[in-house]
Amino acid sequence: MSSTRTALVVGGGIAGPVAALALQKAGVEATVYEAYASTADGVGGSLAIAPNGQEALEVVGARAAAEAGSIPLHSSALSFGGREVELPQLAGLPPMRLVRRGELYRALHDLATSQGVRTEYGKRLVGAEEDAGGVTARFADGTSARADVLIGADGVHSVVRKLIDPGAPDPGYTGVLGFEGVADHRVRREPGSQTFTFGRRAYYLYWPRPDGRTGWGANLPQDKPMPLAAAREVPAEEWLRLLRETYGDDDPGGDLMRSTPAENLQVSGSLHILPHVPRWHTGRMVLVGDAVHAPSNSSGQGASLAVESAVELARCLRDIPDPSSAFDAYERSRRPRVEKVAARAAKTNTLKAPGPVARVLTPVLMRVLLKTALDPEKAFGAEQRYRIDWDAPVRAAESAAT
Ligand SMILES: Cc1cc2nc3c(=O)[nH]c(=O)nc-3n(C[C@H](O)[C@H](O)[C@H](O)COP(=O)(O)OP(=O)(O)OC[C@H]3O[C@@H](n4cnc5c(N)ncnc54)[C@H](O)[C@@H]3O)c2cc1C
Incomplete structure (x- = not known):
């Protein structure tokens, strides 16, 4: 039985509200502290929730809310060198669900609020101190808050990660900038499909929308990283010019870029x-979601793993009295799984931004990627069939998940 009664959850994105809901289910009172003035501030674009993420959302009763208004993705294709190959789907699983990020944040926040979870906005964490009796968080507005534990759900550039370990790694740059758009162009495929395309110069994906237009995401190789704020200072027309130049000879990439109006472009920078973080916790502070395991967008699993970890963390705090031992059990359970997903995604990232060696090997690597994707059970079975058994008791030395 837990001795943890109260929790400060830093970050109101995806992992934060889900952790708060799961903690509440575990009998721990959680308050969420979000840096921005509103939960959907500055967030755009789409992400796909995988079947494992959907199941984890189900544990906290958030699946229906998260999936409201989503597009089910029933089929996928891989396109490269002018060839398009239909990818087999995993048998017996529900489709991935494409959601608008801002709508997902909002839905999770609203659900948490309706379940009695308090969220405080405009609370940017700048420091925290722990002692034998609890942990005190300090915010940029000069206020503070205290609880038994602090959960860092503050994303890939986490402040909590550095508070836990000042030597913690910064996230690695994948070598690509992210963009998303909606094109006034109808592609040949049907809504409910997505196509991953390795174009002549760069990678993109697209999905036909029910309204006849086409959504797309592009990963533009660039040597130097560019923070989001700097990327957003560049006029959308300027980015579109570069995207049209890069994808102009691709089918349908060229048409998609040419028919995307500037107001429909989202820039992600x-x-x-973040494949490996040596320290996940101290005695009273712990990390969850992208703050500790960002597998990159190439995995299609970042949000789903974030939700899983939030639920598993609450389960461990529910059953293990001492927070530090609960965090140990949580890390043991989660680390092997999340690092394996990041390793898979890192291989895809090599193809999206190939260095001189990988460029020579690209045809070989593409064949390997295709072979992998054609055996979905081997490639994605363990990722997508994973389920958390909420009711099963956690033991202090519970064995690792795979
Ligand atoms: C282009 C792109 C495409 C992606 N596609 C997919 C996909 O298809 N499928 C998928 O599963 N994942 C995808 N991901 C990954 C997914 O978005 C992340 O894994 C997910 O958002 C992680 O959730 P989180 O709650 O850990 O972090 P975030 O969603 O980043 O939320 C962190 C929150 O913490 C707040 N915060 C930050 N610092 C502080 C502070 N100091 N004090 C208080 N609050 C703070 C932020 O404002 C934010 O609200 C994609 C990511 C990108 C960039």
Whole structure:
């Protein structure tokens, strides 16, 4: 039985509200502290929730809310060198769900609020001190808050990660900038499909929308990383000019870029990966979601793993009295799984931003990627069939998940 009664959850993105809901289910009172003035401030673009993430959302009763308004993705294709190959789907699983990031944040926040979870906005964490009796968080507005534990759900550039370990790694740059758009162009495929395309010069993906237009995401190789704020200072027309130049000879990439109006362009800046964080916790502070395991957008699993970890953390705090031992059990359970997903995504990232050696090997690597994707059970079975058994008791030395 837990001795943890209260928790400060830093970050109101995806992992934060889900952790708060799961903690509440575990009997721990959690308050969420979000840096921005509103939960959907400055967030755009889409992400796909995988079947494992959907199941984890189900544990906290958030699946229906998260999936409201989403697009089910029933089929996928891989396109390269002018060839398009239909990818087999994993049998017996529900489709991935494409959601708008801002809508997902909002839905999780609203659900948490309706379940009695308090969220405080405009609370940017700048420091924290722990002692034998609890942990005190300090915010940029001069206020502070205290609880038994502090959960860092503050994303890939986490402040909590550095508070836990000043030597903690910064996220790695994947070598690509992220963009998303909606084109006034109808592609040949049907809504409910997504196509991953290695174009002549760069990677992109696209999905036909029910309204006849086409959504797309592009990963533009660039040597130097570019923070989001700097990327957003560049006029959208300027980015579109570069995107049209890069994808102009691709089918349908060229049409997609040419028919995307500037107001439909979303800029994500550098895309990151955080494959290994040596320290996940102290005695009273712990990390969850992208703050500790950002597998990069190439995995299609960042949000789903964030939700899983939030639920698993609450389960461990529910059953293990001492927070530090609960965090140990949580790390043991999660680390092997999340690092394996990041390792898979890192291989795809090599193809998206190939260095001189990888460029020579690209045809070989593409064949390997295709072979992998054609055996979905081997490639994604363990990732997508994973389930958390909420009711099973956690033992202090519970064995690692795979
Ligand atoms: C272009 C792109 C495409 C992606 N596609 C997919 C996909 O298809 N499928 C998928 O599963 N994942 C995808 N991801 C990854 C996914 O978005 C992340 O894994 C997920 O958002 C992680 O959730 P989180 O709650 O840990 O972090 P975030 O969603 O980043 O939330 C962190 C929150 O913490 C707040 N915060 C930060 N610092 C502080 C502070 N000091 N004090 C208080 N609050 C703070 C932030 O404002 C934010 O609200 C994609 C990512 C990108 C960039």
